Amino acid sequence: MPDIFYVLLRRMRTPLVVLILMYAVSVLGFTLIPGMDAEGKPWHMSFFHALYLVSYTATTIGFGEIPYAFTDGQRLWMMFVVHLTVIGWLYSIGSLLTVLQDPAFRKLRVEYVFQRSVKHLRTPFYLVCGYGDTGGILIKALADEGIKAVVVDKDENRINELELSDYIRRPLGLLGDAAKPAVLEMAGITNSYCIGVIALTDSDQTNLMVALTAHLLNPDLRVLARVESPELEANIRSFGTNEVINPFETFAGRLAMAIHSPGMYTLFTWMTGVPHEPLREPLFPGKGLWIVAGYGRFGKALHSRLQGAGIPVQVIEPDPQRAQAPQGTLTGLGTEAPTLLQAGLRKAVGIVAGTSNDADNLSILMTAKELRPDIFRVARQNQRDNGIIFDKADFNLIMKRGDVIAHKIFALLRTPLISDFLDAIRGNDDDWANLLVSRILGVTTDEVPYLWEIKINKARTPALYKSCLMQTVTLHHILCDPREREHLLPAIPLLLKRKGKVTVLPETDTHLEVSDRVLMCASYPTSHDMQWATQNENVLHYLLTGQETSGGDLWRRILQNR
Amino acid sequence: MNSEKVIFGFFIVLALTLNFGFFIGDIDSMAHHNVYELFAAIVVSLIATVLKFGDRTHLGAIFLATSLVADLQLIVAAFIWGYAAHVSAAGVDEEAAVAIVSFSGGALLANIISVVLLVAETMTVRR
Numbered sequence: 001m002p003d004i005f006y007v008l009l010r011r012m013r014t015p016l017v018v019l020i021l022m023y024a025v026s027v028l029g030f031t032l033i034p035g036m037d038a039e040g041k042p043w044h045m046s047f048f049h050a051l052y053l054v055s056y057t058a059t060t061i062g063f064g065e066i067p068y069a070f071t072d073g074q075r076l077w078m079m080f081v082v083h084l085t086v087i088g089w090l091y092s093i094g095s096l097l098t099v100l101q102d103p104a105f106r107k108l109r110v111e112y113v114f115q116r117s118v119k120h121l122r123t124p125f126y127l128v129c130g131y132g133d134t135g136g137i138l139i140k141a142l143a144d145e146g147i148k149a150v151v152v153d154k155d156e157n158r159i160n161e162l163e164l165s166d167y168i169r170r171p172l173g174l175l176g177d178a179a180k181p182a183v184l185e186m187a188g189i190t191n192s193y194c195i196g197v198i199a200l201t202d203s204d205q206t207n208l209m210v211a212l213t214a215h216l217l218n219p220d221l222r223v224l225a226r227v228e229s230p231e232l233e234a235n236i237r238s239f240g241t242n243e244v245i246n247p248f249e250t251f252a253g254r255l256a257m258a259i260h261s262p263g264m265y266t267l268f269t270w271m272t273g274v275p276h277e278p279l280r281e282p283l284f285p286g287k288g289l290w291i292v293a294g295y296g297r298f299g300k301a302l303h304s305r306l307q308g309a310g311i312p313v314q315v316i317e318p319d320p321q322r323a324q325a326p327q328g329t330l331t332g333l334g335t336e337a338p339t340l341l342q343a344g345l346r347k348a349v350g351i352v353a354g355t356s357n358d359a360d361n362l363s364i365l366m367t368a369k370e371l372r373p374d375i376f377r378v379a380r381q382n383q384r385d386n387g388i389i390f391d392k393a394d395f396n397l398i399m400k401r402g403d404v405i406a407h408k409i410f411a412l413l414r415t416p417l418i419s420d421f422l423d424a425i426r427g428n429d430d431d432w433a434n435l436l437v438s439r440i441l442g443v444t445t446d447e448v449p450y451l452w453e454i455k456i457n458k459a460r461t462p463a464l465y466k467s468c469l470m471q472t473v474t475l476h477h478i479l480c481d482p483r484e485r486e487h488l489l490p491a492i493p494l495l496l497k498r499k500g501k502v503t504v505l506p507e508t509d510t511h512l513e514v515s516d517r518v519l520m521c522a523s524y525p526t527s528h529d530m531q532w533a534t535q536n537e538n539v540l541h542y543l544l545t546g547q548e549t550s551g552g553d554l555w556r557r558i559l560q561n562r
Numbered sequence: 563m564n565s566e567k568v569i570f571g572f573f574i575v576l577a578l579t580l581n582f583g584f585f586i587g588d589i590d591s592m593a594h595h596n597v598y599e600l601f602a603a604i605v606v607s608l609i610a611t612v613l614k615f616g617d618r619t620h621l622g623a624i625f626l627a628t629s630l631v632a633d634l635q636l637i638v639a640a641f642i643w644g645y646a647a648h649v650s651a652a653g654v655d656e657e658a659a660v661a662i663v664s665f666s667g668g669a670l671l672a673n674i675i676s677v678v679l680l681v682a683e684t685m686t687v688r689r
Contacts, residue, residue, distance in 0.1 A: 010616025013615050013616060020608045046647060048648050
């Protein structure tokens with residue numbers, strides 16, 4: 001039996017004993033006190049009648065139905081019973097309410113309900129530690145995609161926010177410190193349906209602890225941890241098969257990519273986009289001098305990336321000594337016109353406001369706009385709540401740290417093929433990326449392209465699996481429209497993975513084999529058409545041969561015999 | 563001496579003695595069985611049950627189980643009596659009497675187990 005039940009029973013011991021005694025005394029009194037029947041003869045109430053009388057009196061229902069009129073002795077006792085039972089009930093119910101309202105008891109109850117819900121989960125789920133900016137975006141994306149998640153956060157307000165959210169598959173939330181293994185165990189880290197742990201808390205130490213706990217309690221678990229310091233990053237990578245995400249590196253890397261190869265950046269953004277997100281137009285920042293304001297951890301990472309890509313950078317930093325800024329760094333905040341002009345705003349092609357203060361970032365870019373209305377402005381947005389004014393300020397590019405990291409993790413979770421694809425294309429140049437971007441623009445609507453994986457196996461694509469065993473099926477066949485096979489579905493096969501070997505943009509005449517995995521890219525409705533063909537034998541038969549069949553076994557046998 | 567232990571032991575032993583007092587006598591004659599004694603046995607048994615609430619040890623669980631069995635047996639006996647006396651046309655005849663007393667006999671067995679457990683537990687504590 002659960003703890004909570006024992007606690008309730010133990011606390012209710014005295015009130016229950018009081019209730020039993022109260023009933024016993026009242027009933028006994030009525031059986032002992034002599035009454036009088038209709039003829040005036042002495043009469044004793046039986047236990048049955050006495051219990052009946054006390055039952056309706058104690059519950060304040062008071063029928064007033066009695067076998068005979070009461071004697072004065074019985075009336076006296078009745079008076080006593082009425083008050084006794086009312087007080088007894090008030091006391092018992094009062095005690096029960098006190099126990100139920102007790103904060104410690106409520107905490108126990110919430111934990112019990114949570115634990116039971118986790119235990120009853122019958123679908124694979126991810127355990128997400130930390131429900132901040134990044135966690136919030138990730139959880140929403142997972143919920144929209146129909147992937148179950150369990151959230152642990154030590155901030156009560158955040159957990160309450162989660163409880164009030166209107167997701168269709170609402171994630172389970174637990175208030176607790178993820179650094180404590182007991183909390184993680186309660187959240188289902190040892191549950192056989194748990195497929196991965198994502199540590200996104202603000203503290204590196206906590207994330208390290210989560211990764212360690214996961215490795216020791218459930219070694220097969222996939223672990224993704226957000227870590228800011230390089231030492232801990234190496235530490236977490238040293239045990240188990242963990243994936244580590246350094247928010248500053250990831251974020252700066254993405255921004256640098258936007259500046260030096262915008263086509264690739266657009267491709268990356270789309271590939272890691274959350275489904276149904278509106279599509280953003282590709283950007284074309286110019287080549288030339290870039291000004292970077294702020295040389296913190298983010299500024300450093302960005303500076304080294306841009307230097308690596310051969311782009312000249314002018315850094316502005318209020319305290320170059322302490323920040324160990326490079327030679328030629330201008331001292332100043334960058335919010336005032338003279339500093340910006342001195343940094344070469346007149347001849348620069350773009351400016352990045354990359355401080356950790358949103359107000360400073362806004363102010364830098366507003367000043368820059370006053371001086372050079374045509375300059376490419378990139379803003380770093382730190383707080384999610386400031387989104388309204390950042391959107392209104394009309395910058396060329398807004399980099400939201402939470403978004404970038406959450407999207408990256410989401411892409412990693414959705415299908416491993418996406419990261420295979422992104423790894424494979426990393427070496428390609430920007431022109432190649434621009435070509436693919438325009439091809440994708442041709443097949444998608446005004447939403448981010450939908451990516452999905454076709455895995456040829458018995459469980460997920462039964463029809464395709466069977467056909468691949470018996471005859472030759474090419475990629476072209478499944479790209480045909482199941483309604484009219486002369487037409488092609490607007491979809492692009494991005495990647496084919498066969499026995500660990502990866503082919504980017506496979507040709508349509510490629511033969512498909514069992515256990516191949518294909519990453520497809522199209523609009524969301526198209527994905528349904530294609531899934532129809534891979535799962536329904538009759539539809540696939542039509543695509544392969546052009547003949548329509550009815551699915552009956554008998555009919556098929558007759559056709560075979562003929 | 564622990565006053566909680568005294569009260570606990572008192573109610574468990576009292577439940578057994580009252581139950582025994584009611585049970586003893588001819589099985590088919592209600593003259594040998596006192597209604598107040600059954601009432602007292604039920605009340606004491608209920609209190610003993612409540613006192614056993616919240617003990618999470620294995621022994622505590624068995625204590626609670628035996629007590630619940632005794633409660634159930636005694637309440638059924640009382641119900642049969644009430645039904646026979648007030649609702650049934652035959653009244654408290656021999657058949658009803660046998661049923662009432664044998665049910666209380668079952669409760670007696672459960673109460674004996676309770677007391678045996680209590681004694682066994684006491685024996686292990688050498689203080």
